[in-house]
Amino acid sequence: MAGLLPVAEAQARVLALGTPVPSVDVALDAALGRWATAPIVARRTQPSRDLSAMDGYALRFADLPGPLTVIGESAAGAPFPGAIAAGEAVRIFTGAAMPAGADTVLVQEEAGRDGAILTLAGDGPAHVGRNVRRRGLDFAEGDILVAAGERLTPARLAVAATGGVARVPVAKPVRVALAATGDELVEPGTPGDALPESNRLLLRSLLAGSGAEIVDLGILPDRLETLTEAFATVEADVLVTTGGASVGDHDLVRPALLAAGATLDFWRIALRPGKPMLAGRRGAMAVVGLPGNPVSAFVTALLFVRPLVAHLGGAAHPFPPVSRMLLGEDLPANGERTDYLRAEIRDGRAFASTIQDSSMLLTLARSTCLIVREPHAPPARAGDSAEVLIIA
Numbered sequence: 001m002a003g004l005l006p007v008a009e010a011q012a013r014v015l016a017l018g019t020p021v022p023s024v025d026v027a028l029d030a031a032l033g034r035w036a037t038a039p040i041v042a043r044r045t046q047p048s049r050d051l052s053a054m055d056g057y058a059l060r061f062a063d064l065p066g067p068l069t070v071i072g073e074s075a076a077g078a079p080f081p082g083a084i085a086a087g088e089a090v091r092i093f094t095g096a097a098m099p100a101g102a103d104t105v106l107v108q109e110e111a112g113r114d115g116a117i118l119t120l121a122g123d124g125p126a127h128v129g130r131n132v133r134r135r136g137l138d139f140a141e142g143d144i145l146v147a148a149g150e151r152l153t154p155a156r157l158a159v160a161a162t163g164g165v166a167r168v169p170v171a172k173p174v175r176v177a178l179a180a181t182g183d184e185l186v187e188p189g190t191p192g193d194a195l196p197e198s199n200r201l202l203l204r205s206l207l208a209g210s211g212a213e214i215v216d217l218g219i220l221p222d223r224l225e226t227l228t229e230a231f232a233t234v235e236a237d238v239l240v241t242t243g244g245a246s247v248g249d250h251d252l253v254r255p256a257l258l259a260a261g262a263t264l265d266f267w268r269i270a271l272r273p274g275k276p277m278l279a280g281r282r283g284a285m286a287v288v289g290l291p292g293n294p295v296s297a298f299v300t301a302l303l304f305v306r307p308l309v310a311h312l313g314g315a316a317h318p319f320p321p322v323s324r325m326l327l328g329e330d331l332p333a334n335g336e337r338t339d340y341l342r343a344e345i346r347d348g349r350a351f352a353s354t355i356q357d358s359s360m361l362l363t364l365a366r367s368t369c370l371i372v373r374e375p376h377a378p379p380a381r382a383g384d385s386a387e388v389l390i391i392a
């Protein structure tokens, strides 16, 4: 279709519309889901000294099979103060410091104990150093624990804490203004038969846990003056609208944005669902106008809005990761738009839903992935490998 922007080009242009957000240091507890804006470097070595990996006896490997004399105890947080000499052992527990002179731990299941006398009751350690965690096994002071641009996952926060880091550099919250448009829409839970508005909830949920701060503009009516006023006065890093993006007489988002002083970068993408998406700027604020159909709003939010917010939040890899999956059924040749087919994964295979209508939320809700079909892709066969985006 002439004039429609390819998806990858549209994605690059949307990222370029954003204005970088400054960094700030926050406590680890406030950083989950955000991105490190600078490398997080270990301030300590882990473990900071040689530790036992097991409950048992610290000894000198050369002294085995013994018998040995137990001269004391080393517990985590209460190390044995002295050193062991030839023929001696120290009772030791997991995580406790190795006493000076010991090089190996005999696990207690393979030890015989009679008073202070320790004997070998099994095969014993296979080699010197067995069951000892050497100083620096995990990382050393100065090592990079989290690279700039990486997401702060639970494990990365835990390694930062272990590295002696209490505050981490992240982007300030990205302010995302959300506006639904449409005279037919009511807030969810409103009695009656009117259409509950669901796109803002979808967007809030997709952005949850990424450090975004939502500026809620609510449901706006299909009135040019009201939309213009809202778009001209909102203050945010990103404005996301839904609905009113197409060509109907009541599709007023584009004229309202222009009247509000925004400039449009593009309108309409070679994408199904989501063709009528538009993008531009008003001053330093990026503007993304999503189509109103809920599935179109979901797909465009996944491909454009969440990556833009991640990019402004410092993400090195803001786009949704692509996986591969075998197709469960044949697929017909594709048309000129990149298609994101709602599909379910069963037994490791992706089955596309029979009806791919962009208004059908239940189909989307039941889907676990989107099958990506490139423009003009030839027919595909069951068992072929296909690109998918995992969505649930």
Ligand SMILES: Nc1nc2c(c(=O)[nH]1)N[C@H]1C(S)=C(S)[C@@H](COP(=O)(O)OP(=O)(O)OC[C@H]3O[C@@H](n4cnc5c(N)ncnc54)[C@H](O)[C@@H]3O)O[C@H]1N2
Residues within 6 Å of the ligand: 180, 181, 182, 184, 185, 195, 196, 197, 198, 199, 200, 242, 243, 244, 245, 246, 247, 248, 251, 273, 274, 275, 276, 290, 291, 292, 293, 294, 296, 358, 359
């Ligand atoms: N003559 C043409 N008509 C349409 C075209 C076209 O190229 N030529 N494109 C179609 C495509 S593709 C899409 S997608 C839709 C998108 O249109 P709009 O962005 O203008 O969306 P609306 O008309 O406002 O709404 C579409 C549909 O979705 C419902 N909706 C809207 N907002 C919400 C919301 N926040 N929560 C729940 N549901 C919502 C709305 O009631 C409509 O049913 O245009 C095609 N038309």
Ligand code: MOO
Residues within 6 Å of the ligand: 271, 272, 273, 274, 275, 276, 291, 293, 296, 358, 359
């Ligand atoms: O391309 Mo529209 O987004 O499907 O229904």
